[in-house]
Amino acid sequence: MSYKIPMGPYHPALEEPYKLDLICDGETVQDAKLHIGFNFRGIEHLAETRNYVQVIALMERVCGICSNIHTLTLCRAMEGLTGLTPPPRAQYIRVIIAELERLHSHVLWAGIAAKLMGFKTMFMTCFELREKVMDVLQAISGNRVNYSMNRVGGVNRDIEDPQAIFKMVQALELEMGRTVIPIFTTSSTARSRCAGIGVLTTEKAISCGVVGPVARASGLPQDLRRAAPYAAYEEMKFDVPVQQDGDVRARLLVRALEIMESCKILRQALAKLPPGELCFGDGKFDFTKLIATTATARVEAPRGEVMYSVSWKEGSRNPTRVHVRTPTFAVMPAIRWMVVGQRLADTPLIQASIDPCYSCTDR
Amino acid sequence: MNPTLTLMHGIPKRLGLSHSWVEEGGVHWLAPGSVSVRDVATMMNGLHARFITITAYQLPSDQGFRLEYHWDLDGQLLGFPFQPTGHSIESLYDLCEAVDWIEREIHEGFGIDFLGRDYEPLLLREGDTPGVNLREPVAVGNAVAAGSAVAVSNAVASGNAVASSKEKK
Numbered sequence: 001m002s003y004k005i006p007m008g009p010y011h012p013a014l015e016e017p018y019k020l021d022l023i024c025d026g027e028t029v030q031d032a033k034l035h036i037g038f039n040f041r042g043i044e045h046l047a048e049t050r051n052y053v054q055v056i057a058l059m060e061r062v063c064g065i066c067s068n069i070h071t072l073t074l075c076r077a078m079e080g081l082t083g084l085t086p087p088p089r090a091q092y093i094r095v096i097i098a099e100l101e102r103l104h105s106h107v108l109w110a111g112i113a114a115k116l117m118g119f120k121t122m123f124m125t126c127f128e129l130r131e132k133v134m135d136v137l138q139a140i141s142g143n144r145v146n147y148s149m150n151r152v153g154g155v156n157r158d159i160e161d162p163q164a165i166f167k168m169v170q171a172l173e174l175e176m177g178r179t180v181i182p183i184f185t186t187s188s189t190a191r192s193r194c195a196g197i198g199v200l201t202t203e204k205a206i207s208c209g210v211v212g213p214v215a216r217a218s219g220l221p222q223d224l225r226r227a228a229p230y231a232a233y234e235e236m237k238f239d240v241p242v243q244q245d246g247d248v249r250a251r252l253l254v255r256a257l258e259i260m261e262s263c264k265i266l267r268q269a270l271a272k273l274p275p276g277e278l279c280f281g282d283g284k285f286d287f288t289k290l291i292a293t294t295a296t297a298r299v300e301a302p303r304g305e306v307m308y309s310v311s312w313k314e315g316s317r318n319p320t321r322v323h324v325r326t327p328t329f330a331v332m333p334a335i336r337w338m339v340v341g342q343r344l345a346d347t348p349l350i351q352a353s354i355d356p357c358y359s360c361t362d363r
Numbered sequence: 364m365n366p367t368l369t370l371m372h373g374i375p376k377r378l379g380l381s382h383s384w385v386e387e388g389g390v391h392w393l394a395p396g397s398v399s400v401r402d403v404a405t406m407m408n409g410l411h412a413r414f415i416t417i418t419a420y421q422l423p424s425d426q427g428f429r430l431e432y433h434w435d436l437d438g439q440l441l442g443f444p445f446q447p448t449g450h451s452i453e454s455l456y457d458l459c460e461a462v463d464w465i466e467r468e469i470h471e472g473f474g475i476d477f478l479g480r481d482y483e484p485l486l487l488r489e490g491d492t493p494g495v496n497l498r499e500p501v502a503v504g505n506a507v508a509a510g511s512a513v514a515v516s517n518a519v520a521s522g523n524a525v526a527s528s529k530e531k532k
Contacts, residue, residue, distance in 0.1 A: 033483075080389045209414045209461025222413070227438030295388030296433070298440060307433070309418045325416035325433075325465075333464055 002030055005344065009038045013348030015112065016358040022339070022347060029339045029347060034332060039362035047322035052078070052152070052285040055319060059308075060146045062324060063360045065108065068101045069301040070308075071150040074322070076230060077310040078152045078285055080295030086231075089276040090154035094231040095269045096165070097140070097149050098299070099262045103172065104133040105302035106255045106262070109355045110180060113252060116349045117193045122183060129175055136168050154279030162270040169270075173263045181256050194249035198338040198350030201246055208334040212304020212327050213258065214354050217243045217250035224300040235272070236265045248353040255355070290314045303327035303355055326360035367437040370410060374441075377406055390433070390442040400432065403443050404455045412436040414461040419469045428475060447475060454480040 002025045009017035017038035023031040043062055047055050059074045060067045072094055079085065086094070111126030134144050140159055141147035149155050159165070184190050200210070205218035215222050223240045225233040241257035243250035294311045304327030311321040331354045338350050364372075371391065375383050378398045384391040395403055407414070415433040422429055430452060432443045445452060454477035455462045466477045 077389070206411075206413075207460045209459075224438070227435075228440070292388035296390045296440060296442070298389075305415070305435075307415060309431070309433075311420065321418075321420055323416075323418040329464060330415075330461065333460075 001025075007347065009035075013116065013352065015352075015356070018356075018358045018361075020335070020339075020347070020351060022344065024344055027344050029342050029344055032336045032339050032347075034335060036332070036358065036361055039359045041363065043363045044322055044324060047319055049318060051317040052287060052319075055322065056150065056152075057146075057148070059322070059324070060148065062326070062363055063357055064145055065105050065357060066101055066301045066303065066306075066360070067146045068097050068149055069299055069306055070324070071148075072098060072231075073297050073299045073306050073308045074310065075150045075152050076297035076299065077295045077308045078312075080297060081290050081292055081310065081312050082152070082286055083291045084153040084280050086154040086280055087277045088232070088274045089158075090278050090280075091232040092269050092273050093155045093157075093159055093278070094150070095233060095236065096159060096266060096273075097137070097147065097155075098231070099266050099269070100133055100137055100140075100165075102262045102302045103259060103266075104130050104137070105355070106259050107133065107172075109255060109352075110184070110252075110259075112352055113349070114184075116352055117190060119183070119187075119190070122180065125175070125179060129172055129180075132168050132171060136165055139164065151279060152285040153281065154277070156278070158278055159270075159273065162273055165266065165270055169263045169266050173260065176256070176259055176263075181260075184252055184256060190252075191249065193346075193349060194252055194353075195245075195247060197248045197346050198342060198353055199245070199247045200334055200338050202244075204334065204337050205246065208330075208337070210304075210331045210334050212301070212331065213251055213254045214331045214334065215304065216241060217254045218246035219244045224298055224305055228298060230297075230299060232269065233265075236268050238265050248349060251353045251355075287312060287317060288315055301327055303357060303360075304331065324360075324363055326357070326363070328354070328357045328361045332356060332361060367439055371436055371439055371441070374406065374410075378403065384441075390440050392442045392444065395443050395445060399453065400430075400443070400445050401453050401455060401458060403432065404458045407434050407436075407441075408458060410436060412441070414455075414459050415440075417462065417465050417469060419473045419475065421473065428473060430469070430475070450474055451476040451478050453478050456480040 002023055005022045005024055006019060007022060008014050008019040019035035021033040022029050043058065047058055050058050056071050056074060059070045062070045107126050107130040111123045114122035114126060137147060138144050141149055141157055149157060200218045202219040205215055205220055219242060221240055221242045226240055238261045241254050241261065243253050290312060294309065296307065296309045298305055298307045306327060307325040309323040310319055313320050335351050335354060339347050342350060375393060380396055384393050412434040415435055418431040420429040428447050430445045430447060434441045452475065454466060456466060467482060469475050470477060470482060
């Protein structure tokens with residue numbers, strides 16, 4: 001006889017509220033239903049009541065992990081409306097902040113995955129590493145969550161001491177290569193909890209339209225930094241890690257390898273950081289001279305593609321529409337296919353393996 | 364020419380259109396003319412393009428809605444604008460599983476009906492009547508929030524709108 005087990009909206013395995021209704025037969029999950037909306041704040045509608053300065057601060061609050069990515073994508077869309085191109089130094093700083101954000105997001109996820117696997121010490125190690133990245137972000141921006149780095153036409157703050165970031169990158173690379181990656185890849189416990197668990201096949205990944213590390217762990221080599229480079233990514237040399245198995249282990253490996261690639265990108269961006277201005281002109285968004293009334297921008301966030309469509313009526317202080325498509329919105333429906341046929345006890349780790357962000361999803 | 368661009372520039376001909384792409388605001392736009400949204404989706408599936416999202420716009424006065432379908436073709440962002448007839452347009456759910464949540468969200472937020480599919484409302488409006496345009500005046504408690512989606516979302520969060528709706532039923 002099948003029975004239903006509700007997981008969430010408030011549950012120890014969930015980082016934020018959402019609900020998974022699991023239909024089980026014994027210990028095996030037969031089907032799952034997802035419910036979202038617990039974090040709905042009406043941000044897209046609120047954006048229409050904010051002016052061109054306020055809307056940037058508002059959209060930074062869509063997500064508490066990848067806050068910078070939201071302002072970066074919004075500012076890129078607004079730059080598309082006015083035809084502004086940020087100066088080279090600003091483009092490099094955007095890359096540096098985006099990669100620092102990817103690092104702390106991926107290391108945070110590694111810690112949560114370790115905790116769900118039962119590696120409490122590894123959880124502490126990951127959070128200690130993440131703290132180093134957060135310290136660097138705080139030193140640059142003065143903030144730990146909402147960095148307020150982006151503005152239309154450039155960035156708000158400079159990176160005055162690139163050498164200090166080099167040291168953090170070196171320490172992170174060392175610890176990842178010495179401790180975190182070997183344990184995740186060679187430990188029999190990690191293998192038994194992750195290998196062959198929560199598989200999303202390449203075919204299903206394509207039909208669900210998943211993005212980011214989840215897509216790359218299912219054999220799809222898609223990454224906007226490579227396919228549609230923005231900021232200064234065209235000048236960076238890096239690999240796009242891809243795994244074929246589509247299981248939790250593949251998603252774990254992709255993110256671990258992406259941490260190393262982010263370090264590689266950071267080294268290049270810091271070494272080549274060009275001199276010059278931080279912002280084009282006076283950095284004001286001239287809403288009286290628009291070259292387009294709608295503009296769209298995409299960015300590769302830690303969880304995958306973020307897309308902003310911004311519509312602006314010439315002469316208006318406020319946008320007429322801001323639409324946000326976040327990566328978790330695209331990836332989350334695939335959880336249903338990952339958990340079917342799996343053990344109930346594995347579902348917390350499987351759903352966490354997409355590194356979900358429910359705040360982003362609900363907006 | 365880059366193979367992706369060759370593929371992209373072949374799309375208008377495949378759809379039987381005489382005009383070509385127009386690049387604006389970071390998107391390559393193709394006005395679909397009389398081609399249906401399902402024909403576009405079938406062709407994009409055939410090219411192994413990835414569906415990204417649908418962006419819904421409510422047009423001024425009584426001009427209805429505009430739905431912009433975004434697809435990714437090897438890094439190229441392609442857009443197809445459609446104007447639904449009244450409040451409905453054909454669903455792509457059976458052709459493209461990835462449209463599921465965004466069709467449901469637009470149905471709940473703008474009251475647009477995607478024909479040919481069943482709905483399972485997202486929790487945002489669970490228990491309420493789905494398919495109501497949140498931008499239109501909606502009864503909240505004893506008052507009417509004139510076009511204030513923010514007021515409605517606040518009311519939904521506090522449970523007032525749901526309670527109000529159930530009272531009406």
